[in-house]
Amino acid sequence: MDGSSRRIRTPRIKRLLDVFGAVLCLVGLSPVLLAVAALVALRLGRPVLFRQERPGLDGKAFTILKFRSMLPVDTARGIETDAQRLTRFGAALRASSLDELPSLWNILRGDMSFVGPRPSLCRYLDLYTPEESRRHEVRPGLTGLAQVRGRNALPWPDRLRSDVEYVDRLSLRLDAAILVRTIGVVLRREGINTPGHVSSDIFQGTTLEREPNR
Template sequence: MIAAALLALLAPVFAAVALLVAGGLGRPVLFRQRRVGRHGELFEVIKFRSMLPPDPRRGLTGDANRLTPLGRWLRSTSLDELPSLWNVLRGDMSLVGPRPLLPEYLSRYSPTQARRHEVRPGITGLAQVRGRNGLSWEEKFDLDVEYVDRRSLLMDLSILGATVRTVLRRDGISAPGVATAPEFLGTPAGTAPTDAPEVTLSTNPSGTVTAQQGRRQ
């Protein structure tokens, strides 16, 4: 209900940002990418595009080269996240929860870190108001699991309030030394944990793709 109300209320903002993206970055205006949701189910997250498409001939290969001043502003104000309200309306995401990450990371989590998928991912979360991309991956995942264990309506309201302050202060927009955030390579960095779950993707009769986790032998 909140997502539906926000989608209607913010329609003029959506239109204005879409025009800015179309004029500054070209089409498509929206960025779509598969992410991991609750219980390992994959879905397509929707955001406003903040980067130019890869083009080696123009030197547009890394995030730092592809992220434009407009893209940095969209990320710093979190306006690029507004279309994800559609994911909340669909039930793929919640307003509050661990951030949805790439399917490639599934096999790199430890069993404890993988508990972040016990709840729906969120547009904002505990890690986002405690340091955002200024935190290490391990710190983010510790906060994600803390949220899973302690979640409540009061905690969600507190996180939503803290999110407004974080966005206004523009804290933790990017990790030190990188344009956005480094790739998660496992714990310790560069290797997959030996106790990480082994992950396989499967499609059920309805066509939904899910990620199934099992112990490594």
């Protein structure tokens, strides 16, 4: 099979595997989902789910779902920054990656895949170079090549290069290898945050001059 045929077939098979895997996980992990939801409601209050617009395939926005891991902003109590809002429970939720479980619904819907570039923020779209924007040629993933290479501890240029490399190397074999490596990353709790930050640092662009988007 030539390369072009492989790239046509792989996304179709990948999507079928995503649907099967998402259904299996949602059913099998339903007791965990319910338990975490109850703990979030008890420790952090409602709403239990965090919703945010993220760019997906071809840069089209979708609403990502996660379990909340932060307290709401409360200026009266001096709770304003991310560091102040992130509780010990929320940090543990992130470290275990249990906060990502509701994103299984995004995979089932077709917003995401199990493996692909992590969905970043919509405000970053205008900051990417044309090459970096290629990360949106595939569905974003629950995990990806950048995640198994350092996650949030990886500098932004390296993360984005890994995302584009994934697009170029797209295959089911690569997906399987990333999923296996992800288990070790999660168990070792590696790269949860950028040094000096409670999660990831802010992307400000990799070059100072860019052609305006058309």
